[in-house]
Amino acid sequence: MPTGQRMFDTDETALLSLARSQALGRDYNRALRTFQSAIIELAFPGETPVQPQYLSHYGIALAMASGRCEEGRRLCERSIQLEPYEPEHYLNLARIHFGSGNHAAAILACEEGLSIRPQDPLLTHERDTLDRRKGSFFPMLPRNHPLNRCVGRFLRSPRTSSRS
Numbered sequence: 001m002p003t004g005q006r007m008f009d010t011d012e013t014a015l016l017s018l019a020r021s022q023a024l025g026r027d028y029n030r031a032l033r034t035f036q037s038a039i040i041e042l043a044f045p046g047e048t049p050v051q052p053q054y055l056s057h058y059g060i061a062l063a064m065a066s067g068r069c070e071e072g073r074r075l076c077e078r079s080i081q082l083e084p085y086e087p088e089h090y091l092n093l094a095r096i097h098f099g100s101g102n103h104a105a106a107i108l109a110c111e112e113g114l115s116i117r118p119q120d121p122l123l124t125h126e127r128d129t130l131d132r133r134k135g136s137f138f139p140m141l142p143r144n145h146p147l148n149r150c151v152g153r154f155l156r157s158p159r160t161s162s163r164s
Contacts, residue, residue, distance in 0.1 A: 057088070
C-alpha cells in the first residue's frame with residue numbers, strides 16, 4: 001500500500017463496494033464480515049480516517065449483525081456530519097433506529113434525509129414503509145394541525161355508550 005494511503009480512504013475498492021451493497025440489501029451479517037475483511041486488507045499502523053460513505057454502511061452492519069446499535073448509530077450520525085447531503089446515511093440511521101425500537105426517530109431520520117434530497121427513492125420507500133399511519137382527516141392541513149389532532153383523537157377514542 002502506498003505511503004499515506006489510509007484505511008477506507010481509497011477509491012471504492014472491491015471489498016468496500018461489496019460490503020456497501022450487502023448493507024443496502026440488508027444482508028448485515030455478510031456486510032459486517034466483508035467490512036472486517038476490508039479492514040484487515042487495508043489496515044496499516046497509524047490514524048485511520050474513514051470515508052463517510054463506508055462509515056455509515058459499516059455502522060448499519062455493526063448495529064444489525066452484532067447488536068451494537070449505539071455504536072452503529074454514532075457512526076451513521078458522524079457520516080451525516082461529514083456528508084449531510086448523502087441520503088444513504090439517513091437511510092442507515094433510520095434502519096438502526098427502527099431496529100432498536102425507536103420508530104419515531106426512524107421516521108425523523110427519513111424526513112431529515114428527504115428534506116435534503118426530496119425525491120430519493122430509497123428514503124421515500126423506507127419512510128412509507130415506516131409510516132403506516134392513516135391519512136389525516138383534513139389532508140389540506142398538516143398532520144400536526146390542531147384540527148387534525150383533535151379529530152384524530154376523537155376517532156381513536158373508545159366509544160362507550162351511556163345507555164344500558
